Amino acid sequence: MPAFWTESDYDAHERVELVHDRASGLTAIIALHSTHLGPGAGGTRFWHYADPAGAMRDALRLSRGMSYKNAMAGLPMGGGKAVVLLDHDRTKTPAMLAAFGDAVEALGGQYVTAEDVGASEADMVAISQRSAHVCGLPSGEGEIGGDPxxxxxxxxxxxxxxxxxxxxxxxxxxxxxxxxxxxxxxxxxxxxxxxxxxxxxxxxxxxxxxxxxxxxxxxxxxxxxxxxxxxxxxxxxxxxxxxxxxxxxxxxxxxxxxxxxxxxxxxxxxxxxxxxxxxxxxxxxxxxNAGGIINVSLEYLARQHGASVDMEDVQGRIDQIxxxxxxxxxxxxxxxxxxxxxxxxxxxxxxxxx
Known part of the structure; x- marks a missing residue:
């Protein structure tokens, strides 16, 4: 995999982490583009990449897009994204999810993860057992959060x-x-x-x-x-x-x-x-496409800071798109x-x- 700073999609990203956990077989990239407005928020993509350089390009492009998305949605969140590199059979194990949760937690709240392609609410629950910096967790009917x-x-x-x-x-x-x-x-x-x-x-x-x-x-x-x-x-x-x-x-x-x-x-x-x-x-x-991150970001902020956020707040922000x-x-x-x-x-x- 080439150095990320040689990629054409590198855009003065604040931080790019390559995570490898030998015990679980996890290989992941966590890219933080900007934390100017708040912690970098963006989902984790679980995907099989024929060329690992494609994973780096995805992480760089998607994290920059999250900076722009969150800013334009008026959210107090920066932009980040993670990709987990899966094998051809797209094997995803509890040990890999636990190791990824540890990697998110090690960033001390700079990155907040959520669902993306290849991820589910159950995956977010598993990751949340190892890190508090997770959103998109299951919610009751009429509550914010859950599937974005x-x-x-x-x-x-x-x-x-x-x-x-x-x-x-x-x-x-x-x-x-x-x-x-x-x-x-x-x-x-x-x-x-x-x-x-x-x-x-x-x-x-x-x-x-x-x-x-x-x-x-x-x-x-x-x-x-x-x-x-x-x-x-x-x-x-x-x-x-x-x-x-x-x-x-x-x-x-x-x-x-x-x-x-x-x-x-x-x-x-x-x-x-x-x-x-x-x-x-x-x-x-x-x-x-900002509706999902509006929902899960407000869920995260409410949980972390005790803010009062309800479905009317979420829908009101989506209606501004x-x-x-x-x-x-x-x-x-x-x-x-x-x-x-x-x-x-x-x-x-x-x-x-x-």
């Missing part, structure tokens, strides 16, 4: 509605054709909310059976995973893994809007300009700069890195 997926989905849904109004002049979602990539907790939640509003949905997932089942449930259409990006639609909503918008894929898009929850959708910052040149409205991912997007789009149109550059500049100012 539904909260992320709600923010994306609200952002899609705002984007459809801005780009299409749509007063509601009836008849708006949305192509949803990824039918897991987030993408599936987005699809259900849009279906309830009368949107016309086209669904795809790497697990084709899951996409077909959701399509049957919602009266939607499913297509193979490799076809969703080129499907004619009004809104393309990527809700799987990132780096799908490239100089090769963007010319193939047949949509007016890109608005979804996948992190790091743009393979390069310059790809935002390619979307703008095509007249495609882009909802910066770390702005539209469309307004933030509108501000970005208006500044983009006024300045001629792509939406992702406008959002990055705003976030950098908030974390003292303008």
């Amino acid at each position: 997926g539904p909260f992320t989905a709600r923010g994306i849904y609200l952002g899609i509605k705002a984007a459809a109004a801005h780009a299409l002049g749509a007063g509601d979602m009836r008849g708006v054709r949305v192509a949803v990539q990824g039918c897991g907790s987030v993408g599936g939640g987005v699809a259900r909310l849009l279906a309830a509003d009368g949107a016309e949905l086209v669904l795809a997932d790497i697990d084709g059976a899951r996409a077909q089942a959701l399509a049957s449930e919602l009266g939607a259409t499913s297509v193979p995973a490799d076809q969703i990006l080129v499907t004619p639609c009004d809104v393309f909503s990527p809700n799987a893994l990132g780096a799908i918008l490239t100089d090769a894929s963007i010319p193939q898009l047949a949509c007016r809007v890109v608005a979804g929850g996948a992190n790091n959708q743009l393979a390069r910052a310059a790809d935002g300009a390619l979307l703008a040149e095509r007249g495609i409205l882009y909802a910066p991912d770390y702005v539209i 469309p307004g933030r997007l509108q501000t970005i789009w208006q500044q983009s149109e006024a300045t001629g700069r792509p939406a992702n550059e406008v959002a990055d500049r705003m976030a950098q100012e908030l974390i003292g890195r303008a």
Whole structure:
């Protein structure tokens, strides 16, 4: 694995930890991008990387994205992220979770972890047995915390509605054709909310059976995973893994809007300009997908500091996502700069890195 400071995605990160525990077989990377606003908060991704350098790139990119996401969401949290490198069979053991919890605790509260791809509430409970700096723990009905997926989905849904109004002049979602990539907790939640509003949905997932089942449930259409990006639609909503918008894929898009929850959708910052040149409205991912971190961060702050936070507070903050997007789009149109550059500049100012 190359030194992290040679990576193009290294952005003056405050701290990058390589964790290896021989007894459990744990290998992980914990990246802290900024603690300017508070402890670096961001989930842990459990994933098999064919090339370990890919794990480092993920940790660096995702942690920077969390700095921007938390700042733009108005949270008193910095940005951090962890990746746990799994074998080809994606083996994850209690001993590995315990060792990872010890690594989080050793950072003394500088990093607060939560769920991400490949992680579950049960994993967070196991990690919390070794560290207090964990959020996304199980919660009762009507309580904050727990699975961040539904909260992320709600923010994306609200952002899609705002984007459809801005780009299409749509007063509601009836008849708006949305192509949803990824039918897991987030993408599936987005699809259900849009279906309830009368949107016309086209669904795809790497697990084709899951996409077909959701399509049957919602009266939607499913297509193979490799076809969703080129499907004619009004809104393309990527809700799987990132780096799908490239100089090769963007010319193939047949949509007016890109608005979804996948992190790091743009393979390069310059790809935002390619979307703008095509007249495609882009909802910066770390702005539209902030609902989950809003929920679990407020859960963590309430638990750590005895703050009074309830579901109304969480929903109120998520309801502000469309307004933030509108501000970005208006500044983009006024300045001629792509939406992702406008959002990055705003976030950098908030974390003292303008």
